[in-house]
Amino acid sequence: MLRSRPYPPGTRIGLTTTIPVEAVLAASLAPVDLNNLFISSPQALARVNLAETAGFPRTVCAWVKGIYATLKEHPEIAAVIVACQGDCSYTQALGEICEAENREVIHFKFPYPAQKEQMRRELENLAGSLGTTIREMARVQERLDPLRRNLRRLDRLTWETGQVRGEENFLYLISSSDFESDLDAYELKVAEFLKEAEKRPYASPSLRLGLAGIPPIFTDLWDYLEELGAGVVFNEIPRQFSLPYPGLDLAEQYLRYTYPYDIFGRLADLEEAVRERRLDGLIHYTQSFCFRQMFDQIIRERLDVPVLTIEGDRPTPLDSRTRMRLEAFVDVLRP
Template structure:
């Protein structure tokens, strides 16, 4: 089976139709026990220290896992991906380019997906069969989301983990389906969480996975993970085909489209405040200028860099922010 690396969520249905194993290089990077060595590898190979840790980590994960083929998202994700895949090409790695069109029109999305279908020499009927199969798995991840914000039985980290893993279905969609089914059974038997403050997490998935446990230790819980939820395609059942489904995927498109869904979820989930995570040296950090003005509840911007744990300064800022919210809501003590 061919192993295909991906730089972010792409139409997985196409690769699975071609009997490929999908490897999300982001997940391979951040779950590596020696993740910092992957960053060091990239810097030794010439990546500047001022470049994003995710890009360096993706590079290191690709080399470390001996990936020979990569689908690189050239538009709609990281602005550095184009340069990254050029480095991959120099190393003899085959690149399949894919883009989410800036103007977000159905005919343009169709054109890009059809190009990918042609590159992998599959047919649309097989792709659609896989779409329905994968949407059944994604629905299980969406169930964990509901167990987070409706039943209050899933933690913020579980919400993050089981939705973000839909980017490559943990490299085996059949096993991942079973894993999700077992996790849902376990969660349903728990007592509900009782933290007083309900938070939204928006922005790229965090380098600092301990964020969720730390927030919960401060009598708050993240009940909405914006991008991770989009990886699980929560509105897939309203799409008639793969083209409509990826048109409705908010992450790669403009901030205004994202904000429409974010605002809906803030209201639906009774969110008290928002944590907006940005990555050092990432162009998406500039979007905080818009986000902070467009969202009408408190927003805290925190930034990550190379570390996979929260630093003392960020912990202090989170504690002060949540103390302020507790005072505002009168829930202290």
């Protein structure tokens, strides 16, 4: 059912995770990935502390606390789309807290198990909540094809030719969740970066690493790895945010996206990356108080590559213990 009073064009709509952004764009609204808005702020750590002052327990994921405090500082965000299935229970609770504080919340569910008809119903519900239709979403999907093709090209320049650094890959791909709230400007930014990157000489890191798990909250991980002579040529979740699977309809596109579903789809993606990108090792990032830590053992058992698991809590530089463990891991892998 269509929303009877659509939001004015350009209204900012918050996203707690990657959701079918085509619905937001089809409604002429501006998507805002709240994770990116939080972590890109110079006050990111202060925002976590602010949420704890407001009553959030110490033992809650810092990303959730950061999103809460970020919303407090951005009242112009008119509504928040919350993935109440396919993300985490903390996010569901966050949505209820936002509703209790009189912020409009729109719920979206990634079907579990993944089923096409159920996904199509969820897409229709989301479109209706924003005052648009799944047909308009399909038009936006077609509009996004050239941009997503450029993002796949950017990813290939990371692992095939080394012309794109691991951190550059991470930042551009993770921004594809909301296109930095300005699709046209982001599309131009990606195109111009590709032109510049393609002029760079080929490069090959002495060690080829992959980064699995949710986006790290550390502020200097890639810089430190490069200091050690290792390059990240695979960023698992940011690559998934870019939806790197062409030729699918909307429902299929979001069913192929691995993050919201079971570990086995992620394992298949990781196995392919290890083989295709010739990874020497994998860093599995885990977030304190996140249920996804439980998948670490499966990842270690199933992947035919050395794995180092690191854990982060708050948005800070790497601590000395983690730096030592990374250095030791790289030393062991070095020929």
